[in-house]
Amino acid sequence: MSKPPNLRSHFGLTHVPxxxxxxxxxxxxxxxxxxAFDAIKNAVERRQSASLIAAxxxxxxxxLRTLKDRLPEARFRTHYIKVTDLSKRDFCRELCQACGAQTAATYGSLVRRLQERMESLVAQDxxxxxxxxxEAHDMRPDVLAILRVLTNFEMDSRLVVSIILCGQPPLRGLLKRADMEAVSRRIVYFASLRTLTRQEVCDYVAHRLYVGGCDRKVFVDDAFDAVFEATQGNLRAIDRLCLRAMEVACNKQAAHVSCDHVIEARQTVWP
Ligand SMILES: Nc1ncnc2c1ncn2[C@@H]1O[C@H](COP(=O)(O)OP(=O)(O)OP(=O)(O)O)[C@@H](O)[C@H]1O
Ligand SMILES: [Mg+2]
Incomplete structure (x- = not known):
């Protein structure tokens, strides 16, 4: 078996990009x-809720990770949960764990514990x-509806918890359903993200290489055309393709990543 390419020494990097x-x-x-970050942070500062929906x-x-890192710990207690296809009771259990509330056996008592916990965080601390x-697009509608219960303290006179709902486009459809109106009414800001332009792809790749410890030009110009065409400016696709293209160039002992390297990499990333 051939040895895995050593990208770091070949391209003079300190980290694998x-x-x-x-x-x-x-x-x-x-x-x-x-x-998106500023709008969501502003909503949180005002005890409101927001959503972030994109492919x-x-x-x-x-x-979201940036938001969690940047909200001051002295003022906010931030809980991050990833939704899978959970039942109402299991989702409440996850919430209890995330919020440091005691769990309980039934749905009703779990919701009460959560409400008490949220109240005590505000009142005492x-x-x-x-x-x-x-990944809220994976939520079942009955589970999403729990969020209304959690934001509905003291007949809405006081907003206690901010909820940031994040997910792929089907979340938009879920929030538009008539039976979700009570939840979507509480969301004051809807943020979205788009794919990158060709120029932005170049800037993004240069930045990822720079934080990997390399500030020279690794990809030649027409390699970017191939990256842009294959990924349509999707960050995760760019990551996968560029990493593979660097491995291809490294295996061939090439100093730069060319358009041909990207095309060859594309065949293994998306055969
Ligand atoms: N601002 C950024 N700077 C550098 N890299 C980024 C940035 N945003 C995203 N990435 C890169 O793009 C990848 C995909 O981003 P991310 O996981 O945030 O996408 P997502 O929209 O949450 O996707 P999914 O809907 O599949 O969960 C990340 O693993 C990271 O490598
Ligand atoms: Mg994600």
Whole structure:
């Protein structure tokens, strides 16, 4: 078996680039992420709720991770949960764990425990609970409806918990359903993200290489045409393709990644 290519020594990098573990401080900044971030943060500051809806791989979770890192711990208690296809009771159990509330056996008592916990966070600790629900497009409608119960304290006279709902486009349809009106009415801001333009793809790739420790031009110009064509400006697709293309170039002992390297990489990433 051939040895895996050593990208770091070949391209003079300190880290392997294009991995999903990128720290939020190293993220690529761009007005569209800043706008979404600022709007969601403003909603949270006002004890309101918001949503972030965009196709897979466009950077939603990165915006949420940044929010979690940047909300001051002295004022906010932020809980991040990823939704899978959970029942109402299991979802409440997850919420209890995330919020540090005691769990209970039945749905009714779980909801009561959650409400008490949210109230006590505000009353005793002056901490505002923020609940980030990622991959919310996978939520069952009856489970999504629980969020109305959680935001409905003291007959709506006081907003206690901010909820950030994040997911892929089917979430929009879910929130538009008549039986979800009580939940969507509580969401004051709907943010979205788009794919990158060709120029933005170049800037993004240069940034990921830079935080990987390399500030020279690794991809030649027409390699970007191939990356843009194959990925249509989707961040996750760019990550996968660029990493594979660098491995192809490295295996061939090439100093730069060419258009042909990207085309060859594309065949293994999306055969
Ligand atoms: N601002 C950014 N700076 C650098 N890399 C980023 C940024 N945003 C996203 N990425 C990269 O793109 C990848 C996909 O982003 P992310 O996981 O946030 O997408 P997503 O919209 O949450 O996708 P999904 O709907 O599948 O969960 C990340 O693993 C990360 O490598
Ligand atoms: Mg995500």
């Amino acid at each position: 294009f991995t999903r573990e990128i720290a939020t401080k190293d993220r690529w900044t761009h007005p569209q992420y800043d706008e 897979a791989g466009l950077g939603k979770t990165m915006v 002056s901490l505002r609970p923020v609940l980030i629900v990622d």
